[in-house]
Amino acid sequence: MSFATDGLVTDGVSRALHSALNGVALRQSTIADNIANVDTPGYRARAVAFEDSLRSALVSGAFEVPGADPVVATAALTETPVGPDGNSVDLRKETLAAVQSQFQYQMLTRAVSDKFDLVRTAVTGQ
Numbered sequence: 001m002s003f004a005t006d007g008l009v010t011d012g013v014s015r016a017l018h019s020a021l022n023g024v025a026l027r028q029s030t031i032a033d034n035i036a037n038v039d040t041p042g043y044r045a046r047a048v049a050f051e052d053s054l055r056s057a058l059v060s061g062a063f064e065v066p067g068a069d070p071v072v073a074t075a076a077l078t079e080t081p082v083g084p085d086g087n088s089v090d091l092r093k094e095t096l097a098a099v100q101s102q103f104q105y106q107m108l109t110r111a112v113s114d115k116f117d118l119v120r121t122a123v124t125g126q
Contacts, residue, residue: 016054017112020108028098037089048072049073
């Protein structure tokens with residue numbers, strides 16, 4: 001899932017929130033795939049990394065660089081041992097990651113809402 005902006009994201013805070021929302025949404029989708037394949041022989045759990053690239057983009061101020069995109073990777077990021085059937089999904093770990101990801105998403109959507117409230121207050125004076 002990607003949040004399209006059609007060029008409407010103009011300031012750094014909005015771009016950072018947009019990038020973070022895309023990263024968390026991709027993470028949620030990846031976690032759901034992992035959970036759905038918990039009993040699939042040979043399935044390797046995947047994980048999404050975006051915080052480091054987002055941090056680098058924030059420091060440099062450049063959100064258009066390819067490295068600022070979330071990355072989905074197998075095994076190396078998950079650090080979960082592979083079972084006898086070749087599956088590396090740890091249901092407890094995935095469930096915890098799903099809850100954490102949901103909290104991140106809620107915080108980010110709250111930040112977006114608060115930002116729009118500030119803009120509305122600045123425009124209307126109320």
